[in-house]
Amino acid sequence: CSPTVPLAPTTSLFERLGGMQNLTAVVDDFVSKVSIDPRSRRTFEGVNLVRLKASVVSHLCSLSGGPCKYEGDSMALAHRGMALTSEELQVMGEYVGQALIRRGVAKQDREELETILDKLAGEVVNK
Numbered sequence: 761c762s763p764t765v766p767l768a769p770t771t772s773l774f775e776r777l778g779g780m781q782n783l784t785a786v787v788d789d790f791v792s793k794v795s796i797d798p799r800s801r802r803t804f805e806g807v808n809l810v811r812l813k814a815s816v817v818s819h820l821c822s823l824s825g826g827p828c829k830y831e832g833d834s835m836a837l838a839h840r841g842m843a844l845t846s847e848e849l850q851v852m853g854e855y856v857g858q859a860l861i862r863r864g865v866a867k868q869d870r871e872e873l874e875t876i877l878d879k880l881a882g883e884v885v886n887k
């Protein structure tokens with residue numbers, strides 16, 4: 761009989777982020793922080809954070825190969841009229857990184873998510 765060569769297991773970034781439970785904790789952590797930091801809280805006034813967190817979880821789940829279907833607005837539409845600055849984006853990025861570390865996500869996996877987010881920066885900043 762022919763030997764079966766075991767394939768390297770492939771896990772999605774979603775799984776490496778710790779799945780839905782960990783992703784939900786990460787989003788809860790960084791959205792809570794970015795929405796109260798004086799450097800970045802400006803645009804969160806009056807925003808329903810419970811709804812926003814759920815939407816961001818779905819977005820990141822979908823982007824990382826998880827089982828979600830993001831049904832919110834496009835990034836350009838969601839941030840239209842906010843005139844977000846690169847500083848505000850950077851503050852968010854710092855909190856994302858810290859939340860991922862706190863939740864035990866490996867460096868390589870953190871970088872993979874950061875690369876995905878960096879690509880969306882142009883749709884979000886200065887709109």
Ligand code: HEM
Nearest residue numbers: 800803804815816819832833838848849852877880881884
């Ligand atoms: C690559 C960077 C970013 C991504 C991927 C992102 C993602 C999202 C997503 C998925 C939503 C929900 C849209 C919906 O439910 O239709 C959202 C809304 C929002 N984002 Fe971002 N965001 C980014 C950067 C930022 C930054 C830097 C800020 C402010 C510091 C910010 C502030 C907001 C606010 C205030 C809302 C709520 C808008 C509303 O409900 O009226 N975002 N974002």
